[in-house]
Amino acid sequence: MSTTSTPQSLNQRIYQYISTESKRMNFEPKEKDKDLNFRLMEGMDPLIQLYQNIYHTHPKADQTFEKLIETLIDFAQKREPELKKRDAAKKQNWFLSNELAGMSLYVDRFCENLKNLKSKLGYFDELGVNFLHLMPLFESPAGESDGGYAVSNFRKVDAKFGSLKDLIALRKAMQKQDMYLMLDIVLNHTSHRHEWAEKAKAGDPEFQDYFYMYDNRWIPNEFDASMPEIFPESSPGNFTYVPECDKWVMTVFHNYQWDLNYMNPAVLVAMVENVLFYANLGVDLLRIDAPAFIWKQNGTSSQNLPQAHELLRLIKQCVTIASPGMALLGEAIVAPKEIIKYFGTGDYTAKECDFAYNATHMALQWDMLATGDTRVMLAAQQDILQKPFGTSWITYTRCHDDIGLGYEDSKIIQVGKDPYQHRKFLKDYFSGNYPGSPSKGALFSSNPKTGDARISGSLASLCGLEKSLEEGDELGIRLSIQKILMMQAHSFFIGGLPMIFYGDEIGYTNDYSFLNDPGKSYDNRWMHRPMIDWVKNDRAHESGTIEEQIFSGTRKLLGIRKSLPVISDWKNLTWLSPHNIHVAGFLRAFGDKKVYGIFNFGSETAYLTWYAFKEHGKTPEKLKDHWTGNEFEVGMDNEYLIIEPYGFHILEVQKG
Template identity: 45%
Template sequence: MYEQVSHSLLNAILDDLKPEIRRQDLRHFYTRLGANFYAIYSLFFRLYGHRPDFKRQMLGLVETMAEGYINRSPELEALDIAREKDHNWFLSQQWVGMALYTNGFARNLRDLADKTEYFQELGVNMIHVMPILKCPIGKSDGGYAVSDFRQIDDRVGDLEDLQHLASELRQRQILLVLDIVMNHTSDEHTWARKAVAGDPIYQDYYYMYESRDIPDLFERSMPEVFPESSPGNFTWNEETQRWVMTVFHDYQWDLNYSNPEVFIEMLGVVLFWANNGVDIMRLDAVAFLWKEIGTDCQNERNAHLLLQLMKDCCQATAPGVLFIAEAIVAPVEVIKYFGEDAISAKECEIAYNATFMALLWDAVATQNARLLTRGLRSLPNKLDRATWLNYLRCHDDIGFGFDDQDVLAVGYQPRSHRRFLTDFFCGEFEGSPSRGLPFMRNEVTGDARICGSLASLAGLEKAMQEENPVAINIAISRILMLHSLIFSFGGIPLLYNGDALGLLNDYSYQQDPAKVSDNRWVHRPSIDWQHAERRHQSGTVENRLFTALRRMIAIRKSLDAFADFNNRELLDTGNEHLLCFLRSYQQRPSEQVLVVANFHSTPQALPVDVLRRRGLDFTAPLIDVFTGRRPHQIEENILLQSYQFYWLKQV
């Protein structure tokens, strides 16, 4: 859109660019900048237009974008152009992700690059390498307390090693995902150290106050993220004699995005990693970016404006790069992180489907899909050019943050039901096969989150300890059924390191002084590669899981109906133990896949008549594309064994 005031300013900015920038060939950059500039100007003005230095800051913003473009390699620029032409490329069913810690999967980044054949063997082609930027020893929050945004932590390698990994993955057509911690820095970051030394420029990079007056105003409406280990939202800094906002931990200082220099700095960080071969940026803690007295300082309107501005600026410089919103918030809020445009995502193209994950675990515990189905019906439709990350387990804890109204609607009391879920997954409920640990338990309400590996939560740890072959078979069926749903639901499925091998809880963290206070390390296991060879030994648990998941991934990639174009319809089967939905392919509506999963420990029936009433014609024979066999059918019912799933197509 052409708008005279903004483009007049743009012309002035281009005239004032540094000579070394003006001398470059910026043809594609100028085209994209011109197309996006009215939006960039409008957003930047809304956030910072009240400042007397607004024009100077706008110049700094454009120079940062231009320098990012100049430093972009011809190979990456060609990739940008290809992805611009195929702008829905990430909605394909071809993508399957895995999240991992470098030193949990390998020794370091070089060793990780040498193990990329494992991903191809399984069929994974998107790798989220968990935080690898420089951070302190000990006070690092698992790598999310960054002390230098442009350096690799020397415990896993250096920048050259990351560039080598990115190149290796690109040759194998595997996407690289990297964390950018947007909300805070370590208190050992250069900016924080300069602030401590008394530099007012860098003190303005954070929220720092000499008295409790303003912190007390914030605290009136701000909840506590870690009430047990890090109560409150401010920490007294003895050296500066100031209170510093520390929403997460006392060593993580929140960045002040009301200062445009902070935004420009972080844009530079994003473009730096884009130019080092990162395909997708996982933007950490985006719900917390904007702080406003009198609010809970989460999901603020200006936080969304910041992300829209970041996206527009990145599209001008590196349009092939995608953003993931790490916003573990209510469905009505998380959907906003895609943006507000009905056609194209304006903020982040990808968001975590934490609600789906929590609802799946609820269905495991209750052995019915009532709340799961209800919660999915309440999940707002995503934008056309956006997609979910569907996962069962990640590096973090599991919280049961589904909507209380949905909980009430299916006949549960929210407080007692969440207490039941905690007890169930901690193995404290009679008959529970799970072996999880409570995280941040609130002794007043009994509420807690859950830690534990996927296999241990699904009952495999208990079954193997008891050497119970029947229970092992049930646990494996439960694990595969859960994966069948994240692979078929619509979006990018994300495995976690070790899940394809059935790795159990790792209790060794209890002997590590740096980890013992955080039991999330119980589900962050390291792969023993000698033991992992069991995936090639027929009949082992590792082989059964790995082989089945490899087959599931291959079949998923062959089914166009599993691409993510809002082409999913939930079906009511009349059987509360079943989850059932239909996936269709837009270009060939007749190509449909019926997905059905049984969450109960006993066989359940899917009445064919229910499908006919929906208008589905299943007169032709059905085949389960996963097994290649016809479903077990008794008269007018399709029968599912305990924890069985079907991907059904007409022959």
């Protein structure tokens, strides 16, 4: 697409191209291909516009766009008939359903390999999980893996997990049981052992242009002046010297992860091919790792830039054309105002990423647990509630990553607290350095210059179970179990697709074996990535054990969720006024159905005025608690719902 083309002449050229290219590729608008033909025609205008917005000045824009169209047609035609049927069977926004519940896991740490995972599908069915996020599976060099996010081959399953054949067999077995699959793709970078990087090291200029490579430090120094360091302790700076070719390459995360240069449209096409390769494996939701970083621009932070959003919209448009049943998740762990943009804005609202992580609310849950105060959480909701209809959150209490405290200072100030002191308290509390704290976490990525740090630790250890077990504290154990189930319930019912991190469903405490592994010992996040002991997991069937109490409670919560269609993500979350600062309450309403979630984050019995249930529409008369099975009559305004320490209720309004 030359820069002299007018939009009208460009459209004519593109449609002429599709016509001639279709014939060359035996792609005629036959009956069996009519859906693809329709998607191509319907999606071509936005595809052209998005591509032009990014690449209109690039000298190879024309021929690369033609390659992109050829790629879409090729992968769409290669899509298996059963996957096409699955595409057609999925309703629009299928992923908003209350019937979905997920688990995220490392295959090797969960059950060694993909073949064994196939044999564990009954475990997920028993728990009520029907959606699996398998942490990175594709080839990654040992010792330079970054947990699998330094990929050396996007299309070869790492041998430690099995083979591509094993992955496809697992997917087919999952789909027979109406389960869904989520995998990761790392768009921002490759391993320095990837074929492209190896060719760049060897001096191939075509592949050197796949990365940000420079002959000297002049331009890297300019970038470094405005780009923050992601891992200042373990990986300072943003560039690494490559002796094989005497050049400097951009490495924002680790020196073995080379950032891809999307200013080159050939990189876009190559990575779209990988995206569609995963689509044709049968992936239902593709998690795009670190999308905030995919576009770099000198003089900026090179994070959350407008061009990054243009790229994501372009990729989404490609997916819609070639594999319409696959949704996209943008793993943007950024401030709430920035997270919302990853769903799309303006004409592209709800047309960028289908999902994002509700990382802000996850961190706010931990804020409430430590302080027993819900006010900072409530102050932050205005931004989070801007999520557009038709998109959804991944909601969770823990994941493979650390807990950041990145919500805005203004929200902390709004409730009369000092941001620095407030975060210092949270870090001290969850690392066990605050007097009386039951938590046994650790600080991750501490920056002594700024005082910033994040928090590592398993759900159970942060809730006090590890310390209580060490001390033989029976009351502490009971309270820890109560906290675990309350935290999970809170994330299950606020809206979005709940994602349990493996081990949390059974109460795993911190796993310190990582300290004996040189490839992991520098990263304390491995303490909450346990090796599963299936003897321990089998104790879920022994009445009264800790494992049974947590597993049964989690299973019950997921069953309640699946029984309440009002919990589907209809953008129907309303927070209740803070009549008691220790109690977080919300209303989920759709049609004539209403469900209240009430959670006491305090260590003392809480009293919530019945007036809290009278502020939104018709006053209910009776409420059924799906958690305890009790029924409540809504009382007078000077009477109270009494909630035990760390207790909660899932209250459905009963018809009179």
